[in-house]
Amino acid sequence: MTETAPRPTLEAVAARAGVSRATVSRVVNGGDGVREPLVERVRRAVEELGYVPNQAARSLVTKRHDAVAVVIAEPETRVFADPFFALQLRGISRELTAHDSQLVLLLTEGRADHARVGRYLAGGHVDGALVFSLHLEDPLPELVQRAGVPTVFGGRPGWGDGTRSAVYVDSDNRGGAREAVRHLVGLGRRRIAHITGALDQTSAVDRLDGFRDVMVDADPGLVVAGDFTPAGGERAMRELLGRCPDLDAVFAANDLSASGALRVLRAEGRRVPDDVAVVGFDDMLPVAEQTDPPLTTVRQDIEEMGRLMARMLLRGLDRRGGEPGAGGAPSSVVLPTTLVRRASA
């Protein structure tokens, strides 16, 4: 289990190098304003003792932690099954690493976890938080608000209380959905169905709104609730087929549910895109390119969203240190989407 050697302190290094604690501290933190020979002596002492600064002590006085929490309001099962999170995390991770900040991943599955996460955030472990995958009525926004931790949200938060002024990064879900459906219309399809995402998330609602923008008076039977998973897509597709056997196109709220829909269509002997055209959302390569046929979908740059969230947060944090009010608070960003045509529509 590895030993726990008592770690040397600044004091010890100072003694060994024959200087004061202050000098050691200076050297450890960049070493400007210390003459070369001393720097060298201190460096050696640090090396010999294997000294590493105690972060708790450091944070206590600096109030900085060089760590950012990423809070995902989903069970691990989903977080790790859905490439969406992987991509977003990759973007975030890249940006944080470049800023020498540590990513701390917090998964919250239920009410009990919320308390723990709240304590963690309020406990001053991190400089800021990146929060995703919010569900309507989610206590998280209020919680980070109360914890007093600077936060950037991934996706527009639903309207809780602390949310009005929230900073977020989102895709143009509604616009992207419109484009997808218009494309289907342009293909001559008339009986266009929609498999929604989890409707307790704004992204799903926005995509549904986009669908309705174009299909103003669509048969209500053509809209079926999914949940962003392949299994949900299968279920929805089956229901759709039962209810409206004459449909000739499907717009699924994301690629994962589109893949499920595709499986059902094939099993039912409907040809794609000849009998039924299918469009997804996300352009998650490992999914969209592997389906049979490859999926026409609305592309959003997920990794870039992650990167942007991190960048906005870090910028905001740095600003606190600098002149107050310089540049003002960052404001939310909505990224554009583009339709990617493949074989399914």
Next chain:
Amino acid sequence: MTETAPRPTLEAVAARAGVSRATVSRVVNGGDGVREPLVERVRRAVEELGYVPNQAARSLVTKRHDAVAVVIAEPETRVFADPFFALQLRGISRELTAHDSQLVLLLTEGRADHARVGRYLAGGHVDGALVFSLHLEDPLPELVQRAGVPTVFGGRPGWGDGTRSAVYVDSDNRGGAREAVRHLVGLGRRRIAHITGALDQTSAVDRLDGFRDVMVDADPGLVVAGDFTPAGGERAMRELLGRCPDLDAVFAANDLSASGALRVLRAEGRRVPDDVAVVGFDDMLPVAEQTDPPLTTVRQDIEEMGRLMARMLLRGLDRRGGEPGAGGAPSSVVLPTTLVRRASA
């Protein structure tokens, strides 16, 4: 971006409740030894001020952090693409949550990250570490060793220096591989090939050894290196087919590579299992059950491995607090595997 209200301190709560800091501290930490009326007064003050203890200050004196680092030596891309990690993390997360400990996920992609992770671990942010997916020559074991952080490894570490005494949880990779190959032999197969995992990981080496245990003098051409990914499985299968067109069975080092192999076999018109029998390793349900045909594979309980790792670590940590030497250091565990028969062999 949310405001940063200055958080109230113990002092403030004490003042408000009209007691000393010591008393507030006692109440906050369980409240034994404080008379009821005072407890009540303090509780109310805490509530009203929204007080949350500052962890940095607390850790500084207690040397506890109620947090455990999970270090995965893989890029996010793989971590999130491979359900293996999801399952293991789920097990860990469950156990840590039950112990009210926070999971801190650290991904290390390259040398630069190692330094950062080393600093993080040595910096005293966590009480212990769970480290996985070690590669041969990986500096991580030595690093945690030097950081002086109690650690449990997932999978037997390769033999670095600090590794001899390392505590780990592993599956019986060699035994499982033997069982898989024997099964194939029992089916009457004679030209049995092996697609290895990433051979810089002990699990892959052990499975290869298991294969060789049974196929003592197999044609060396029947062993091709994979890397635990579906793409690697495809590549290996293609090479195998070119090199030994007469093979009649394949044992793949994990389900993911088996799925790749299956795809190639189908594309090449080989029937599974009639022409070529295939066995995988892991029994990762979302993979093994979805392949066509469903995969016969060696099951290991990955979630349980995670849970066990966490439990062993926590137990070790608790022990430090209690009587020293009680029960001695925990020792490594090797979990058994079982063959799961489906349609592919």
Next chain:
DNA sequence: GTGAAAGCGCTAACAG
């Protein structure tokens, strides 16, 4: 039972 006081290991003025 409760409070006073002494640090945990570090940084940040402030002198010199």
Next chain:
DNA sequence: CTGTTAGCGCTTTCAC
């Protein structure tokens, strides 16, 4: 340039 001196916010003896 370097050292001395105060704390950061908390827990924990030790008296009362």
